[in-house]
Amino acid sequence: MRLHIIELVYLAAAMGFALSLKWMSSPPTARRGILAGEIGFVLAIGATLALPGFTNEGYIYIAVALLIGSAIGVPLGLLVPMTAMPQRIALSHSFGALAAALVGTAHYYLETTHLGKFELAVLGFEMLLGFLVFTGSLMAAGKLQELLPQRPIVYKGQNATNFAVLGAALVLIIVLVFQPGATWIVPIIAALGLAFGILLIVPIGGADMPTVIALLNSYAGLSAAALGLVLNNKLLIVAGALDGTSGLILSIIMCRAMNRSFRNVLFGAFGAVDETADGEAPTGAIRSASPDEAAEILKNSRLVVIVPGYGMAVAQAQHKVRELADALAKEGVEVRFAIHPVAGRMPGHMNVLLAEANVPYDQLYDMEDINPEFPQVDVVLVLGANDVVNPAARHNKGSPIYGMPILEVDKAQTVMVVKRSMRAGFAGIENELFYDPKTLMVFGDAKKVVGDLVNEVTGARDRVSL
Amino acid sequence: MRLHIIELVYLAAAMGFALSLKWMSSPPTARRGILAGEIGFVLAIGATLALPGFTNEGYIYIAVALLIGSAIGVPLGLLVPMTAMPQRIALSHSFGALAAALVGTAHYYLETTHLGKFELAVLGFEMLLGFLVFTGSLMAAGKLQELLPQRPIVYKGQNATNFAVLGAALVLIIVLVFQPGATWIVPIIAALGLAFGILLIVPIGGADMPTVIALLNSYAGLSAAALGLVLNNKLLIVAGALDGTSGLILSIIMCRAMNRSFRNVLFGAFGAVDETADGEAPTGAIRSASPDEAAEILKNSRLVVIVPGYGMAVAQAQHKVRELADALAKEGVEVRFAIHPVAGRMPGHMNVLLAEANVPYDQLYDMEDINPEFPQVDVVLVLGANDVVNPAARHNKGSPIYGMPILEVDKAQTVMVVKRSMRAGFAGIENELFYDPKTLMVFGDAKKVVGDLVNEVTGARDRVSL
Amino acid sequence: MSADIIITNLFVFALAGFLGLEVIRRVPKLLHTPLMALTNALSAIALVGSLVILGHAATTYSIIMGFVAVVASTINVVGGFLLTDKMLRMFKRREPPAARTQPESSS
């Protein structure tokens, strides 16, 4: 009886998860979505604790573990700056995956004798996936946090190695299926999974990390679902399936936006390798301007479009940017924000940053909506964006980003680019836009430069209003 | 083993059903949707026939039954005119429901001894629902086909009677749960279900039938799902659930469009009764015109909006209407169609008819899109529509349709109404629009009138082109 | 039947219902009549159950009931699909294609 009530509570929890994703479909309902998800988890945990067979010491351990977990989780959730979001997400992925992997392993050792072929196969798959996502996510986090080299690390026979490792793991799983008692196999599978996770990420450039993270998310979902199959726990299955599809869709969307073949990313390295080959470097003189010159031009224009990029995130310049937009608006200048789907390091990265700075989200324009309008735009202010405004994507077949849809800022009357140097963006390629005669480079840290611009503009207004 | 393969085939079939509904989300994919649904059914039938325990005579019976069913189904599917669609759908609902009810009953008698409490309860509910939908759908079909009186039949103590019947049935189900062996109960439940189906529809006006049909559809889905619970057949559960929600959503949409409280319809009669009370009848002179006068006006205008209604369906005038639209277009007149969500007798009824007449569907405008434009419209041609253009819905609090969103044709420069008489529409109420000084009545059968209009317009063109 | 099975089936029911809500909500007004026809066909899924009853041909009663059930639901299925198909075949769009009835992009 009790078991059945628990099952029903699980059902409620599953519905809660589904609702939480459904409600993410619009900002007004999104908060409710979180609530639904949280309720789902509370129900899930409560019901689980009500399961029979828990020992008293077990409950104590659980209490301690939950406390420790929360103690670490709360700061991780609240203190991490928005700019560190991608690595933050990657990191906590690794935790979830680790848990899944360990549960699978423990289950194997506890139930060894009672496991059927199907369960063993799924279990092996689940452990492999779990450990793989664990190290993979750690690697991804490291690369994004720049603890590890961003650039792809490639060596001869790389694919061979990867396939070998993967193959070995699969073979061992098959062996396990037919020799359930061969407990020595499991640690090896685990080791191979851990190794494969690393090998898989090593050759992938930083620019692909977000895609990889979404993909790892979907793997994590799969392993959760697999665990659910083994434990015959439908809640795990549902949550895993929802999670898996979501990760999958997000990575597909990202690939589209960067027009990378999904296959490439799906198999991680295997193909992403040539990502960083340079197109022929553009040359010529560049025009640079000082903030006060820039401010002059800005406040004498009718329509200004601000294109934020990863640089704004690094510089934490979003609040200053908001001030600038307001100041210009006061000057009677119309200001819009153009958001490239993969600007920054996560899908929607810029949206979150600008939201943090209280920029109303209906002031942000998607690429499709704004591109046709650039010819009417007086000034485009490119703030620490680079690849997403690189015209090479349109015409330079040699360029690695060729074909990726970009914000066509070079169609505007004037382009101002705020960045610290001539250094390349994440894709690691030159950007001819900077050499375009209509382009003005304003060198410096985004936050600093924008701050100056604000002062110039407002200062100017004060004089006027005398 | 075999059983498991069958289960997997059922899973595939279920996915097919889900896909078929998903693909109905746009005309280009809709055809594919049908295919998915058909494949789903083929798989379902094939897998079922592969189940063990079928006797040879059984297979023979099945073959015969399938043949007979198809022999009747084909003409029913191909020959029924589009105008008879609602009753057609109601009719075939009754068949499906009958099948569900009979299967439930037979299952009870075959398994009496092995049935648990839960199954008995669900089974009772399933039978009640099935038989209820059976007679209910027949009634609805009858009313729509005008074999039965359209007007609600109300008598004192009606609700009491209905509740009594329903209550009795529920009580008997409870008894059955505790005395599985009491086989005498089942026929009574069946009888009560059949009776309740009739009682439920009797007091509902014809205008509510389509809503009722959608609702019965959703009930049918529920009973299928219930059957699935009893037979532990997940395919039935999935199909039933999909079906149930779809019917539910459609009826809610219809209620919104006619702003009837959903509760009213959900409990059928219970409340719909006052539907036909008249608002105060408008009076005054009416202006009527002959087809040739009308044609004159039409072809000298720039923008004409055609508002089709149930009358067009009755008169089968859709093809002529298309001709008229083309003829006017040749005269340089811009022609649009304004479709009210509940024009006709089914949601989307007009869309189907006009599609049948090859009117491209992007020439049809939804109410929300066209309403703001009426002030710029020279002539609105109201073709056998009535309630959906009745201004009383906007201002006459007394009117039963008060608050129902309508096509605001009275805002246009000129309104032409084509109908046979001054008789009321489905809601059975007067329409002040006909007495509006800017309105011209063109009396006659829609097909005939529109035919004349076409001749006038084209004829005129020929003269011009001499 | 064991309560586990019942609960699993409730899971299936809940998920399918949720899925139904999500997909049906996206069907444009334009296609509501075909949708009704299609779901009408689907509602005859009881055919599966009918086949089992008739196939076992256990008792005269069950044979009669099963026979009627199979015939009835077959009518519903066959008729329903033919009808829906017939309707949909009529829906045409004028060139150049307009976007208003397209599904929104997956992003």
Place this chain on the structure above:
Amino acid sequence: MSADIIITNLFVFALAGFLGLEVIRRVPKLLHTPLMALTNALSAIALVGSLVILGHAATTYSIIMGFVAVVASTINVVGGFLLTDKMLRMFKRREPPAARTQPESSS
């Protein structure tokens, strides 16, 4: 475990996956980062399994593994939800409300 259970679970998996596709497809670009954070939290559902392992406290090994698992997944869950909530609280819209990020009406 009996094949029936496995197959039922496949049903559940398939339906949930389908449902996932349908709902996620509707999430606007605007909310993709919060979505990632949310699904990240959900992906720690292994917490349920971890609790069972640790709760039974069967062997030292299982206790250690379970303990680590519970801690790890709790971090993920707690952190994930807090983060998502923090993000979403930032999203504001300017008056008057514009419609572009609204979900489309249910018809």
